[in-house]
Amino acid sequence: xxxxxxxxxxxxxxxxxxxxxxxxxxxxxxxxxxxxxxxxxxxxxxxxxxxxxxxxxxxxxxxxxxxxxxxxxxxxxxxxxxxxxxxxxxxxxxxxxxxxxxxxxxxxxxxxxxxxxxxxxxxxxxxxxxxxxxxxxxxxxxxxxxxxxxxxxxxxxxxxxxxxxxxxxxxxxxxxxxxxxxxxxxxxxxxxxxxxxxxxxxxxxxxxxxxxxxxxxxxxxxxxxxxxxxxxxxxxxxxxxxxxxxxxxxxxxxxxxxxxxxxxxxxxxxxxxxxxxxxxxxxxxxxxxxxxxxxxxxxxxxxxxxxxxxxxxxxxxxxxxxxxxxxxxxxxxxxxxxxxxxxxxxxxxxxxxxxxxxxxxxxxxxxxxxxxxxxxxxxxxxxxxxxxxxxxxxxxxxxxxxxxxxxxxxxxxxxxxxxxxxxxxxxxxxxxxxxxxxxxxxxxxxxxxxxxxxxxxxxxxxxxxxxxxxxxxxxxxxxxxxxxxxxxxxxxxxxxxxxxxxxxxxxxxxxxxxxxxxxxxxxxxxxxxxxxxxxxxxxxxxxxxxxxxxxxxxxxxxxxxxxxxxxxxxxxxxxxxxxxxxxxxxxxxxxxxxxxxxxxxxxxxxxxxxxxxxxxxxxxxxxxxxxxxxxxxxxxxxxxxxxxxxxxxxxxxxxxxxxxxxxxxxxxxxxxxxxxxxxxxxxxxxxxxxxxxxxxxxxxxxxxxxxxxxxxxxxxxxxxxxxxxxxxxxxxxxxxxxxxxxxxxxxxxxxxxxxxxxxxxxxxxxxxxxxxxxxxxxxxxxxxxxxxxxxxxxxxxxxxxxxxxxxxxxxxxxxxxxxxxxxxxxxxxxxxxxxxxxxx
Numbered sequence: 026x027x028x029x030x031x032x033x034x035x036x037x038x039x040x041x042x043x044x045x046x047x048x049x050x051x052x053x054x055x056x057x058x059x060x061x062x063x064x065x066x067x068x069x070x071x072x073x074x075x076x077x078x079x080x081x082x083x084x085x086x087x088x089x090x091x092x093x094x095x096x097x098x099x100x101x102x103x104x105x106x107x108x109x110x111x112x113x114x115x116x117x118x119x120x121x122x123x124x125x126x127x128x129x130x131x132x133x134x135x136x137x138x139x140x141x142x143x144x145x146x147x148x149x150x151x152x153x154x155x156x157x158x159x160x161x162x163x164x165x166x167x168x169x170x171x172x173x174x175x176x177x178x179x180x181x182x183x184x185x186x187x188x189x190x191x192x193x194x195x196x197x198x199x200x201x202x203x204x205x206x207x208x209x210x211x212x213x214x215x216x217x218x219x220x221x222x223x224x225x226x227x228x229x230x231x232x233x234x235x236x237x238x239x240x241x242x243x244x245x246x247x248x249x250x251x252x253x254x255x256x257x258x259x260x261x262x263x264x265x266x267x268x269x270x271x272x273x274x275x276x277x278x279x280x281x282x283x284x285x286x287x288x289x290x291x292x293x294x295x296x297x298x299x300x301x302x303x304x305x306x307x308x309x310x311x312x313x314x315x316x317x318x319x320x321x322x323x324x325x326x327x328x329x330x331x332x333x334x335x336x337x338x339x340x341x342x343x344x345x346x347x348x349x350x351x352x353x354x355x356x357x358x359x360x361x362x363x364x365x366x367x368x369x370x371x372x373x374x375x376x377x378x379x380x381x382x383x384x385x386x387x388x389x390x391x392x393x394x395x396x397x398x399x400x401x402x403x404x405x406x407x408x409x410x411x412x413x414x415x416x417x418x419x420x421x422x423x424x425x426x427x428x429x430x431x432x433x434x435x436x437x438x439x440x441x442x443x444x445x446x447x448x449x450x451x452x453x454x455x456x457x458x459x460x461x462x463x464x465x466x467x468x469x470x471x472x473x474x475x476x477x478x479x480x481x482x483x484x485x486x487x488x489x490x491x492x493x494x495x496x497x498x499x500x501x502x503x504x505x506x507x508x509x510x511x512x513x514x515x516x517x518x519x520x521x522x523x524x525x526x527x528x529x530x531x532x533x534x535x536x537x538x539x540x541x542x543x544x545x546x547x548x549x550x551x552x553x554x555x556x557x558x559x560x561x562x563x564x565x566x567x568x569x570x571x572x573x574x575x576x577x578x579x580x581x582x583x584x585x586x587x588x589x590x591x592x593x594x595x596x597x598x599x600x601x602x603x604x605x606x607x608x609x610x611x612x613x614x615x616x617x618x619x620x621x622x623x624x625x626x627x628x629x630x631x632x633x634x635x636x637x638x639x640x641x642x643x644x645x646x647x648x649x650x651x652x653x654x655x656x657x658x659x660x661x662x663x664x665x666x667x668x669x670x671x672x673x674x675x676x677x678x679x680x681x682x683x684x685x686x687x688x689x690x691x692x693x694x695x696x697x698x699x700x701x702x703x704x705x706x707x708x709x710x711x712x713x714x715x716x717x718x719x720x721x722x723x724x725x726x727x728x729x730x731x732x733x734x735x736x737x738x739x740x741x742x743x744x745x746x747x748x749x750x751x752x753x754x755x756x757x758x759x760x761x762x763x764x765x766x767x768x769x770x771x772x773x774x775x776x777x778x779x780x781x782x783x784x785x786x787x788x789x790x791x792x793x794x795x796x797x798x799x800x801x802x803x804x805x806x807x808x809x810x811x812x813x814x815x816x817x818x819x820x821x822x823x824x825x826x827x828x829x830x831x832x833x834x835x836x837x838x839x840x841x842x843x844x845x846x847x848x849x850x851x852x853x854x855x856x857x858x859x860x861x862x863x864x865x
């Protein structure tokens with residue numbers, strides 16, 4: 026009650042935030058007449074003026090009213106579009122590093138030009154992240170007219186671009202790209218061998234379009250660059266054959282909520298018979314057990330044309346459950362994708378080993394400032410705040426909303442539900458009112474399409490199989506009698522404009538054929554109707570056989586239907602039903618949040634290691650950290666030797682000369698000269714003198730090889746040692762994560778155990794880097810006629826066919842004539858044979 030009274034007096038938090046923005050809107054409006062009166066040249070010159078004022082110490086905040094007024098005037102001249110006051114508010118929210126929630130059709134794309142221009146004035150770059158390539162291209166070209174008029178450069182990142190083109194696009198004042206492209210470019214940059222080959226620059230400010238789709242929905246899957254392992258695919262085929270002969274209930278049970286299937290005791294025995302082994306749970310059979318479990322999951326928990334599709338090339342491709350789009354280049358991990366390939370009897374691609382990985386959460390945290398925009402973020406406000414420290418501000422609509430949202434209709438069976446859906450579509454079609462029909466899977470959209478064909482109702486279908494025609498289909502969806510079937514409408518990014526005479530017919534009618542697990546996706550579907558005060562309506566049709574209802578809320582609703590004596594074909598519409606559905610959706614959303622939080626908790630551990638390694642690499646590549654890093658490693662090694670063999674506060678007579686000699690011979694490839702010391706020489710003097718002897722070896726080596734050539738060699742060795750150690754560490758971390766969940770059976774917290782063991786793995790990796798750096802740098806030699814080895818880039822961490830062929834040619838050459846141990850290796854590395862190919 027007190028909360029209710031307080032809200033009435035002081036307003037909600039959101040209302041107070043919106044109220045704070047209004048005085049600045051007034052300032053911008055007061056500047057409009059003066060700015061509009063400027064000539065084209067005077068208006069364009071404002072950019073130079075703003076930049077000069079920034080250099081003189083003025084802040085972006087103080088420039089905001091003028092800069093926003095300039096963008097508004099420019100938009101009117103170039104695009105004939107004037108920003109509404111609510112768009113000015115949304116732009117301020119983005120500039121402040123928060124999320125602006127604006128209803129569909131309120132002009133988020135145009136609104137974003139305001140903070141983009143303002144922040145691009147610094148010259149540090151602004152990234153605009155979109156959900157697909159089409160929107161990146163469209164927005165860069167469409168909104169680019171404003172930026173180019175004002176003298177700013179615009180770049181766009183799309184698949185297939187060369188490294189030079191990417192670098193140029195990132196160097197622009199404003200860069201449009203998809204979340205996948207910027208994420209993978211970050212990982213690839215940190216696998217490069219030269220600073221000048223890196224395409225990205227500092228992470229200044231990013232605006233994420235459809236922010237809930239990218240930072241929430243897609244954040245369940247990390248970005249991974251991987252290379253193929255040598256593992257055989259035979260086990261996948263073997264496991265698939267076994268699973269095809271198992272029966273549900275008798276041999277395995279299926280849990281649809283958790284999306285797993287588990288063998289029963291009878292099932293284990295049957296699998297052992299089919300595999301011809303005694304114990305499937307024997308340590309030696311753990312890999313085979315894993316394949317059987319993944320095959321079970323592939324057959325019973327993942328459906329074709331719902332979770333994935335098989336494309337025209339015979340490849341299994343994932344369908345995004347939130348957007349209905351194909352996730353290009355993405356694969357299920359942990360062998361599940363291969364199990365699905367075996368199930369669908371298409372060629373199996375080998376399992377991959379992780380070479381670089383990052384979650385979207387940790388990638389977007391790299392930006393100094395982050396903003397986002399969408400039509401549906403408020404339901405996830407708590408997660409945005411907790412994970413990204415982003416507040417959600419709901420911006421009021423420019424014109425009051427007129428759409429009528431009807432209560433859900435719930436039927437007993439899917440057949441009854443779809444009959445009602447067809448009837449509703451037929452009514453719209455005959456009256457001329459356009460309707461948009463939302464489905465949650467490719468399978469459902471094609472089923473409904475076949476039903477409409479039987480009723481001779483003309484329609485268009487938009488799903489993962491024909492997403493290339495997305496813009497055309499959506500552009501025509503508001504015409505008279507248009508019937509459009511679309512899988513999840515999240516992030517379509519194209520407004521549906523009403524055709525002539527459609528407003529008088531009631532506007533666009535939205536039909537939902539099923540409730541999605543996430544309320545946001547349902548809200549996005551509804552949001553396609555009622556843009557800018559247009560009339561519209563929406564109606565969801567459900568059945569007790571729908572997955573969401575059956576798994577999470579069906580029993581309670583079924584009892585309500587029985588209580589009210591509902592007959593076949595008759596729906597139920599009641600507040601209790603709506604609440605039960607909403608509660609079911611909340612359960613699923615909470616489950617998904619836990620998955621994302623779990624992923625992030627583990628990646629946070631990895632992220633600390635990743636930042637250290639990536640910083641090391643960059644320091645080495647820019648040449649600043651090479652000598653200091655080698656000296657640091659030498660000092661660490663010496664400290665360990667001295668601690669063991671030279672007592673603190675002692676004298677030369679007290680040291681263990683043999684121990685030091687053996688250690689120096691192993692690590693530094695020389696025997697120390699003890700003749701320079703006296704028995705009364707202090708231990709500190711001995712340590713310093715021995716250190717100088719070692720450094721003197723390196724100085725002489727540098728003189729012999731040449732300063733530049735020796736530096737290039739040191740950099741080459743350091744990068745290769747770090748990369749090999751990091752790759753092995755990633756593999757160890759992957760294996761650790763796979764089995765860490767079992768620690769809970771021993772009453773141990775898996776995350777704490779993961780943190781502890783991950784630290785040990787990282788500590789061991791750093792020791793390995795230290796030992797190998799010291800050992801190799803003292804032992805390596807380069808022949809006078811040899812050039813030092815060059816660092817060469819290979820995309821995605823995999824060697825190019827040309828490089829592989831060259832390596833094979835060199836290997837054959839080595840086999841033909843084995844050189845002496847100290848001769849230069851014939852592979853051309855410039856390193857002694859015994860330390861290169863001969864080391865194996």
